[in-house]
Amino acid sequence: MTVRALYLCEGSSDMGLRLHIEEIAADEGKEILVTSPDFDRLRYPVGHSVADKLRAARKLNDKGSDYDLVVIHRDSDDGPPERRRREIAAAVSAAWPGLTHVPVIPVRMLEAWLLLDTAAIREVAGNPNGRVALGLPKPARAEAVADPKHLLKEAIAKASEEKGRDLRKLQNRFSENRRRLLQMLDRQGPVSQLASWKAFDAELREALKSY
Template sequence: MSNIITVGIIAEGSTDYRFLGGIIRRTFETVAMECATDIDVYSVDPIEVNKTAITDYVFNAAKRADEHGIMVMCVHVDADAETDKDAFADRINPAFDRVQIDKTADLCRNLVPVVPVRMVEAWMLGDKIALKQEMNTTLTDTELGIDRPPERIADPKACIEEAIRHSQKHKTRRHRYELTIGDLYEPLGINAQIAQLVLLPSFKKFQEAVRDAFRELGYLH
């Protein structure tokens, strides 16, 4: 009989859920394969709580997660900078500390930070083959303007939007499809290869945090 992990997530925006839901589940499934026993990862469920200051937001979500039997809660914030240093110091660490210190409430305390540098769209650029497949283009990375390391791109969302424009203008009007970046979040969450994403330092840090969550549950040593 397999053991199970139930996973929840709070994210910054609705589009983030569409991408991160698939990515988080498949990362958990990848780490589960490292365990000595069979682990089933249930669907990654959004945790619905009112958006407030980050420490209250995470605390209230951890309480709701516990009420719903969620074993691991992922917390997404974009670094919005060249590194994740300030995101951890100013947002993640204070929020996580409050959950761990407060012993008066029933809370999900197995927390996993999800902190893309600079924003979640940088992770969407992590597997450029999958990105181009979803854009249905044969243009090169250079022609699309995506030939730089994703975490060094100041505005990865704008970079993807510009790549979409390039991909569309090379098609005949008959074969042109009004693709938008909004069409890419969910399929890339499903199809981007974890093996490519772990080449990004911020994603690698997330994967290591997932391993820590498995260790906390006693599934990984």
Template sequence: MKELTFTLVTDGSSDVVLLPILTWLLRVNGVALALQPIWADLRRANLPPRANLSERLRVALDLFPCDLLFVHRDAERVPRNQRVAEIQRSLSRLPVELRKPKAICVVPVRMQEAWLLFDEAAIKQAAGNSAFRESLNLPPLRELEGVSDPKAVLHDCLRRASGLHGRRLRTFPVGQRARRVAELIEDFSPLRALPAFQALETDVQTVVREFGWVH
């Protein structure tokens, strides 16, 4: 086995920012194989209206076969273990004839944007204004899981860091720049202070040892 293909199934398109985080986790936990990360883009897939998670997983595995499956759900106001149980139930309902790779639940507390609110330099660079000198007053690291709307906080930081005003600020592609933040962060180890991230890394460590993917 020379490469490891992993597929990420997410709540929405903005959650593709999790791919750099998952790639980093696999690398720092000993996976030396060539990595092929795939986001399961189901926006044009033949899905029924209001498809449930099992239906989305079935189509994702059909369209994007992989060695390892990451399934994302934001915890929002629900306890993490409840979201994990929901994902596991959805996986158990997949057709028995479907090839099912090992799956890992990705459940950030609140929203995944909380996991990007620790690197001020990356946010400023993603905003296109690394020279911005004002502090963005990011929440303390250990309080990130308590931020009520991390997406709004991240978008506000990007807009402020851009230094733009008026019409240019109104047309600022904040969603695109939010995705860029994850690509620019080189070290996600500060997130190990957060229980939800600790749980994800523990699951990654277990799987890479189980399948012998550790270098």
């Protein structure tokens, strides 16, 4: 059977995680169809809460067929990951009771996952052969960085070795480059050492065992 998965994320630059959901399913020998709804199709604004997005996704489910599971990304921000876990579980219970859910909860924010691949950062910066030091953390410290988004922006700028107008152009493409970095993320690389990634990977594999 084909597992029908719904993927809800915080922003369009998080869509790169779809690829990893598909690859993890393939690892498990599962065929999966991942849908990330375009809420702009609705004639009214959709709220930012998980429950709001789940209700909107149900309305966009044109064929009337339910999903088998939903993968929900929420950064932990300044709070403990367990708070987000409870928030996600409560939202699913309220908006789509009985739907299997898999939380994706990077510590602080997803950018912490993207700080670990120097080669990928140099690639998206347009300077793959660069050698300038980027000041990136070791895996054990990545999720302790206070503002990983800011550090990632700085790292891409340093890696590019650009200045002036060219640097500003690069910085204006941060969302696009962030999306590329997420797609390029090596699941077997340093990110595999992070507790938040391990939890996502393990919980998705466990959920897929039911299909």
